[in-house]
Amino acid sequence: MPSSKPFFFGSIPALITPFRGGKVDDKAFQSFVEWQVSQGSHGLVPCGTTGESPTLDHNEHKRVVELCIEAAAGRVPVIAGTGSNSTAEAIDLTMHAKRAGAAGALVVVPYYNKPTQEGMYQHYKALNDAVDIPILIYNIPGRTGVNMTVETMARLARLPNIAGVKDAANDITRTSLQRAAIGPEFIQLSGDDGNALGQAAHGGHGCISVTANVAPAEVAAFQNALMAGDFKTALQWQDRLMPLHDALFVETSPGPIKFAASLRGLCQYELRLPMAKVAASTEATVRAALDGLGLLDRPAYAGKS
Numbered sequence: 001m002p003s004s005k006p007f008f009f010g011s012i013p014a015l016i017t018p019f020r021g022g023k024v025d026d027k028a029f030q031s032f033v034e035w036q037v038s039q040g041s042h043g044l045v046p047c048g049t050t051g052e053s054p055t056l057d058h059n060e061h062k063r064v065v066e067l068c069i070e071a072a073a074g075r076v077p078v079i080a081g082t083g084s085n086s087t088a089e090a091i092d093l094t095m096h097a098k099r100a101g102a103a104g105a106l107v108v109v110p111y112y113n114k115p116t117q118e119g120m121y122q123h124y125k126a127l128n129d130a131v132d133i134p135i136l137i138y139n140i141p142g143r144t145g146v147n148m149t150v151e152t153m154a155r156l157a158r159l160p161n162i163a164g165v166k167d168a169a170n171d172i173t174r175t176s177l178q179r180a181a182i183g184p185e186f187i188q189l190s191g192d193d194g195n196a197l198g199q200a201a202h203g204g205h206g207c208i209s210v211t212a213n214v215a216p217a218e219v220a221a222f223q224n225a226l227m228a229g230d231f232k233t234a235l236q237w238q239d240r241l242m243p244l245h246d247a248l249f250v251e252t253s254p255g256p257i258k259f260a261a262s263l264r265g266l267c268q269y270e271l272r273l274p275m276a277k278v279a280a281s282t283e284a285t286v287r288a289a290l291d292g293l294g295l296l297d298r299p300a301y302a303g304k305s
Contacts, residue, residue: 010042
């Protein structure tokens with residue numbers, strides 16, 4: 001793998017998108033980004049699934065990426081979500097991310113179309129050829145309906161702009177298989193907070209995290225322990241954080257994380273259809289998990305929107 005490829009690592013929150021009155025709340029979002037940086041997050045991903053990207057129109061999507069880059073101000077890398085099931089649309093969003101100053105692009109395997117392995121390869125090759133920006137493949141079969149094979153990923157990794165993967169295939173062994181097929185410099189980030197400890201043991205480099213939206217300092221401390229090779233401390237953090245990891249997926253994300261964020265004063269509890277507010281039982285589970293970490297007693301920051 002070329003040494004010129006950048007290295008994304010550690011705790012990288014998949015950022016929520018705050019709404020107010022049906023519109024993106026620019027002020028709340030930029031305050032949120034500032035807080036994430038101050039709490040020790042190692043990178044940021046705007047406009048992922050957690051950011052409700054399927055319901056953002058193109059202008060909103062691009063604006064959220066710009067707001068994130070502006071607020072981050074070069075202190076941590078911004079990896080813009082630019083995926084689509086239309087290759088042309090993904091290229092347009094990725095070109096915008098490059099122009100806006102993003103450090104990389106997170107591109108989901110095309111969903112609904114259910115492309116073949118060759119179709120996946122050609123999709124990412126088209127992006128690689130069109131935009132000179134580090135690209136992370138986002139492999140999440142549960143949402144896309146297809147699973148990129150290790151062989152296809154290894155083939156893509158030979159292209160100059162394919163830098164790594166956010167893997168949410170729920171198969172820890174893939175990390176070792178991909179490491180063997182591609183090499184240790186290929187960036188492997190977990191797409192599942194609960195699996196991040198195991199993935200790190202297999203040679204992973206971090207996690208694009210949902211939980212870090214509401215517990216950024218705690219998730220960063222967990223990842224710092226992993227990066228230091230201190231698995232004893234990391235396991236202690238895992239035990240503390242696991243109830244929250246679990247609670248945030250009792251219902252489809254980002255419903256629970258949006259509720260959790262509202263409890264911490266980070267945003268209004270507002271989602272866009274077809275995402276709906278979570279059930280009362282889920283609210284109770286999320287409250288209990290936050291309380292278990294002592295987070296309900298600590299407002300995230302003053303001057304909340």
